[in-house]
Amino acid sequence: MTRSLTYKILEKHLISGNLLPGEEISIKVDQTLTQDSTGTMVYLQLEAMNIKEIKTDLSVAYIDHNTLQTGFENADDHEFIKSVAQKYGIIYSKPGNGICHQLHLENFSKPGGTLLGSDSHTPTSGGMGMLAIGTGGLDVAVAMASGQYHLKVPKVLNVRLKGQLRPWVSAKDVILYILGKLTVKGGVGKVIEYSGEGLKSLSLTDRATITNMGAELGATTSIFPSDKITFNYLKAQGREKDWVELKGDDGADYDDILEIDLSEVVSMVAKPHSPDNVASTGSLKGLKVDQILIGSCTNSSYKDLMKVASILKDKKIHPDVSLGIAPGSSSILKMLSDNGGLSIFISAGARILECSCGPCIGMGQAPKSKGISLRTFNRNFCGRSGTKDADIYLVSPETAAISSIKGYLEDPVILGDGIRIDEPNQYDNSDAYFIYGGTGMSTISMGPNIKPFPVNNPLTDALEGRLLLKAGDNVTTDDIMPSNAKLLPYRSNIPYLSKYCFYGLDLDFHKKCLENNGGFILGGDNYGQGSSREHAALVPLYLGIKMILAKSFARIHKANLINSGILPLELLDPNDYAKLDEMDQLIINDLKIKLQNKKPIEIWNKTKNISVKAQFTGSQRDIDILLCGGYLHYTKVRLGE
Numbered sequence: 001m002t003r004s005l006t007y008k009i010l011e012k013h014l015i016s017g018n019l020l021p022g023e024e025i026s027i028k029v030d031q032t033l034t035q036d037s038t039g040t041m042v043y044l045q046l047e048a049m050n051i052k053e054i055k056t057d058l059s060v061a062y063i064d065h066n067t068l069q070t071g072f073e074n075a076d077d078h079e080f081i082k083s084v085a086q087k088y089g090i091i092y093s094k095p096g097n098g099i100c101h102q103l104h105l106e107n108f109s110k111p112g113g114t115l116l117g118s119d120s121h122t123p124t125s126g127g128m129g130m131l132a133i134g135t136g137g138l139d140v141a142v143a144m145a146s147g148q149y150h151l152k153v154p155k156v157l158n159v160r161l162k163g164q165l166r167p168w169v170s171a172k173d174v175i176l177y178i179l180g181k182l183t184v185k186g187g188v189g190k191v192i193e194y195s196g197e198g199l200k201s202l203s204l205t206d207r208a209t210i211t212n213m214g215a216e217l218g219a220t221t222s223i224f225p226s227d228k229i230t231f232n233y234l235k236a237q238g239r240e241k242d243w244v245e246l247k248g249d250d251g252a253d254y255d256d257i258l259e260i261d262l263s264e265v266v267s268m269v270a271k272p273h274s275p276d277n278v279a280s281t282g283s284l285k286g287l288k289v290d291q292i293l294i295g296s297c298t299n300s301s302y303k304d305l306m307k308v309a310s311i312l313k314d315k316k317i318h319p320d321v322s323l324g325i326a327p328g329s330s331s332i333l334k335m336l337s338d339n340g341g342l343s344i345f346i347s348a349g350a351r352i353l354e355c356s357c358g359p360c361i362g363m364g365q366a367p368k369s370k371g372i373s374l375r376t377f378n379r380n381f382c383g384r385s386g387t388k389d390a391d392i393y394l395v396s397p398e399t400a401a402i403s404s405i406k407g408y409l410e411d412p413v414i415l416g417d418g419i420r421i422d423e424p425n426q427y428d429n430s431d432a433y434f435i436y437g438g439t440g441m442s443t444i445s446m447g448p449n450i451k452p453f454p455v456n457n458p459l460t461d462a463l464e465g466r467l468l469l470k471a472g473d474n475v476t477t478d479d480i481m482p483s484n485a486k487l488l489p490y491r492s493n494i495p496y497l498s499k500y501c502f503y504g505l506d507l508d509f510h511k512k513c514l515e516n517n518g519g520f521i522l523g524g525d526n527y528g529q530g531s532s533r534e535h536a537a538l539v540p541l542y543l544g545i546k547m548i549l550a551k552s553f554a555r556i557h558k559a560n561l562i563n564s565g566i567l568p569l570e571l572l573d574p575n576d577y578a579k580l581d582e583m584d585q586l587i588i589n590d591l592k593i594k595l596q597n598k599k600p601i602e603i604w605n606k607t608k609n610i611s612v613k614a615q616f617t618g619s620q621r622d623i624d625i626l627l628c629g630g631y632l633h634y635t636k637v638r639l640g641e
């Protein structure tokens, strides 16, 4: 039987279930990664599971998001993560070492392995033939505790590459081109598997740029074969022993195929405010720019930055432009400092930023009001830069560099014949920023910003409470739990965050929860859409929300509610939404038996003396998780078996 590369890796790691699209399976997780913004919660969850040791072959805790330390909060978080890493033998990457995905590629990714990360751009390691999936923090904590991950078998979309890229057109342009074709929803429920003779012209970090932005397509992950180019990169990193040759079988069955001729791709730009809002750079040529930023987990490799250096050599940044450059890792920064690249940047007038996420997550370098910013990053959502009315354009490093000299958006094609910048034969890796844990030290550092993780109780047979909020249609996770630069340092402090829950919809929501000892929420259609933010379930859990009734739920948020032990019920008749009002007293009886038998659930409105019917839609495993009081208890019970 011929198989795709994706299925080969899934098969090798299969623990339970049938490898058929849509079926739920569990797979062995070889590696995990966390970053600090999600990591504090992951490690609080891990601690709550009370395990003796982690089951993964390798786990790494990176500090790259909140490195500004404008108060004690971030420093507390870093210290907490470091102490948990020491306890469990997790590798700790100090702030300043670089961005998690770039570092993982350099130091730990392995062809044919599985990686689960609490960051949506974890698929970057797919550039090295790894099945690398970004997921919620609790899944990562459970993967560390149990060595397993549950997922629905994805479909596989085969992208066949042929031809060769034109001079000054690069991997970023390829993925923007694909985003233009498939849109931000085009990869949902799919793994995107690359193949074809065009692979030969893409270096390993080019491939990682493409798999990185597969996250913007909504894909489960993206993956490249492991070939000679993979071998050469691993050899340059001193890790050739990690190499194996891997590819999908000739004639493998794919759910879909997309052919791309690389020679047809031109320099591309994603316009505000979505990565799939693409146009050719040539069509926007001349747009005046204020700020240009080069870096992020998408485009901060040695090769990317050396291309930038080749363009900036002996040139000056335009007086009206602020150019910031953040290398992806300390080893890249060191190599640039040794080979003169850094000196070129400084002579040109660039700002050298720390090796971290920085401006990509809105930590510094917010543009001026109504500013135009070109960025080599992967997201350009409104407000993400820290300036609500700024316009962010996503571009390649080549476009960023030439535009920084001109002062306006310029197509790098004007540079004429491209110069060839290759991956180096040898990377200069230093492990000075890594702390290898495993001392067995069990003192966990919990500064005042680290508050206990909220855990639910097993579901009771009867629920009673007030309807505290009638939220309307299309409520986003951002409406439920806002996230901005001011709240970001409190990701490990749920009690503090809870004061801002539903802040934009109801200023008194927090107060009402306290006064009524929790209660219920009523949503309209598509409740919980938007980012996968786990805090949008954890904070309501902390506030005592036991059940959310809605016309319909967004998929990931519903899963997060189940993981938190909050019951998501859908109204059988959407018109019943109008029959319920805020502060109505609701009662549900015989809940467990109805859930187990998948029967409609009657909700008695004591205030109005009427009842409405709802249903729970989900798998038996979802029901078991709810009955246990959430995924954490469910895992504890299973690990104890």
Ligand code: F3S
Pocket: 065, 099, 100, 101, 119, 121, 296, 297, 298, 356, 357, 360, 361, 378
């Ligand atoms: Fe960091 Fe931005 Fe990537 S926040 S992990 S550089 S998407």
